[in-house]
Amino acid sequence: MEREKAIPLIKVPPPGPNARKWAQFHKMYAAHSTYFYDFIWDRSKPAIGPFCTDVDGNIMMDFVSHVGSSPLGYNHPNLVEVAKKIATIDPDRYAGTDFIGAFGEDPIDCPIATPSHLHHKLVEISQQFGFGSAFLSNSGAEAVENAIKICYDYRRNFGYGFCFYGAFHGRTLGALSLNRSKKVHRNWYPEIPKIVELPFCRCQQQCDCGWKIYSIRRKGVISRLAQVLDPDIGLIDPEEVAYIIIEPILGEGGYDIANPEFIREVAEIAHREGIPLIADEIQSGLGRTGRWWAVEHFGVVPDIIASAKALRVGATIGKSTFFPREEKRISSTWGEGNAISSAVGYQIIQTIQEEDLLKNAEEMGNYFLSGLRQLHSRFPVIHDVRGLGLMDAISVETDDLRNRVIQGAFQKGLLLASCGFESIRFLPPLNVTQREIDIALNILEDVFSEILT
Numbered sequence: 152m153e154r155e156k157a158i159p160l161i162k163v164p165p166p167g168p169n170a171r172k173w174a175q176f177h178k179m180y181a182a183h184s185t186y187f188y189d190f191i192w193d194r195s196k197p198a199i200g201p202f203c204t205d206v207d208g209n210i211m212m213d214f215v216s217h218v219g220s221s222p223l224g225y226n227h228p229n230l231v232e233v234a235k236k237i238a239t240i241d242p243d244r245y246a247g248t249d250f251i252g253a254f255g256e257d258p259i260d261c262p263i264a265t266p267s268h269l270h271h272k273l274v275e276i277s278q279q280f281g282f283g284s285a286f287l288s289n290s291g292a293e294a295v296e297n298a299i300k301i302c303y304d305y306r307r308n309f310g311y312g313f314c315f316y317g318a319f320h321g322r323t324l325g326a327l328s329l330n331r332s333k334k335v336h337r338n339w340y341p342e343i344p345k346i347v348e349l350p351f352c353r354c355q356q357q358c359d360c361g362w363k364i365y366s367i368r369r370k371g372v373i374s375r376l377a378q379v380l381d382p383d384i385g386l387i388d389p390e391e392v393a394y395i396i397i398e399p400i401l402g403e404g405g406y407d408i409a410n411p412e413f414i415r416e417v418a419e420i421a422h423r424e425g426i427p428l429i430a431d432e433i434q435s436g437l438g439r440t441g442r443w444w445a446v447e448h449f450g451v452v453p454d455i456i457a458s459a460k461a462l463r464v465g466a467t468i469g470k471s472t473f474f475p476r477e478e479k480r481i482s483s484t485w486g487e488g489n490a491i492s493s494a495v496g497y498q499i500i501q502t503i504q505e506e507d508l509l510k511n512a513e514e515m516g517n518y519f520l521s522g523l524r525q526l527h528s529r530f531p532v533i534h535d536v537r538g539l540g541l542m543d544a545i546s547v548e549t550d551d552l553r554n555r556v557i558q559g560a561f562q563k564g565l566l567l568a569s570c571g572f573e574s575i576r577f578l579p580p581l582n583v584t585q586r587e588i589d590i591a592l593n594i595l596e597d598v599f600s601e602i603l604t
């Protein structure tokens with residue numbers, strides 16, 4: 152398959168007979184989960200960039216990139232090469248917090264990156280925040296769990312955790328206690344105590360989300376965070392707060408971008424009060440928005456970042472002073488011992504650097520957004536277009552319409568995903584080209600025309 156010439160090509164309307172066969176086979180014993188439609192990627196068939204082949208031979212264009220976890224698309228030669236070099240060594244996962252895994256005699260002259268090298272790389276791309284420590288784990292949820300554990304340990308106050316409406320931080324019990332996007336994530340699961348949610352302000356003009364309130368006592372408008380922590384009228388002493396955790400751009404919750412003033416005030420209050428600020432960049436980080444970390448767009452300096460997805464391993468990265476001094480406080484069998492994923496994660500960062508993909512994400516993101524805005528002007532059922540770099544979304548009038556658009560695109564060979572309640576998210580690979588974006592825009596145009604006529 153040649154990327155430059157590939158186009159989505161539907162031979163059999165998906166899901167075709169083989170896709171149905173695989174779906175039935177898989178779902179016979181697989182637990183119910185979040186399967187949205189029966190797109191079945193055939194890993195044995197050609198795939199490159201955003202293009203891949205399904206089990207019925209359809210060529211699909213993937214603008215979800217496995218929810219951002221395949222940031223260079225399919226089969227990037229650098230990644231295939233790295234995996235090939237170490238795939239023959241077993242075990243590929245080892246007890247990495249008990250034994251350090253090396254490759255050769257000298258870490259400086261090492262042909263394959265190890266988890267140790269990945270720490271160095273993560274610290275390098277976070278030097279603007281003064282970060283000096285990293286801990287690798289298996290998933291985004293674990294990266295969040297470790298971030299909050301580090302903060303509870305640092306604060307020694309069994310304290311409050313502040314999160315925001317619309318947030319999604321993962322599925323393990325600690326992380327899901329911080330979720331505020333959909334009740335299905337939390338219903339009937341026990342939670343960690345003392346979690347306080349605050350409005351996530353994405354207001355563009357007048358703030359009407361509840362973040363700003365009029366305080367009679369203060370005789371003026373103040374933010375909800377300032378009110379909660381106010382020494383006279385507040386209900387919580389800042390000393391009792393273990394952390395504030397925020398996604399600079401809501402992911403699962405709807406791709407809403409934080410109002411810059413809002414997120415800066417959150418950071419300013421956190422730093423003033425000595426409360427650790429965690430940025431959950433599991434979806435928005437690692438170049439997706441055209442910067443290494445989305446918080447950079449707002450001039451915000453977090454104390455800790457949770458990363459995963461595009462990195463292929465979970466990572467909790469931060470200022471060294473926040474990490475536990477005591478041994479055995481954080482650990483994970485495979486976290487620091489995931490040889491293939493860590494080498495691939497390292498190579499992903501290296502490739503983003505070598506191929507100048509932050510710039511591409513910014514430029515192609517602007518190009519894509521302007522195309523989406525043109526669609527918006529032609530189809531008023533599109534309510535909103537928003538995004539930063541290649542983390543983009545549209546909202547339509549109803550969730551039913553949203554689902555029909557996603558299904559319609561699927562039938563034409565374009566893979567998309569939902570977020571929030573009426574939104575469609577776009578996460579093409581960071582090396583996406585203008586030609587590929589034009590193909591996606593044309594398909595969307597056809598889908599909207601067909602649905603609305």
Ligand SMILES: Cc1ncc(COP(=O)(O)O)c(C=O)c1O
Nearest residue numbers: 290291292319320321402433434
């Ligand atoms: C912002 C954010 N945080 C945390 C997570 C959890 O990551 P994982 O599914 O790897 O546990 C996700 C996953 O969608 C996410 O988008």
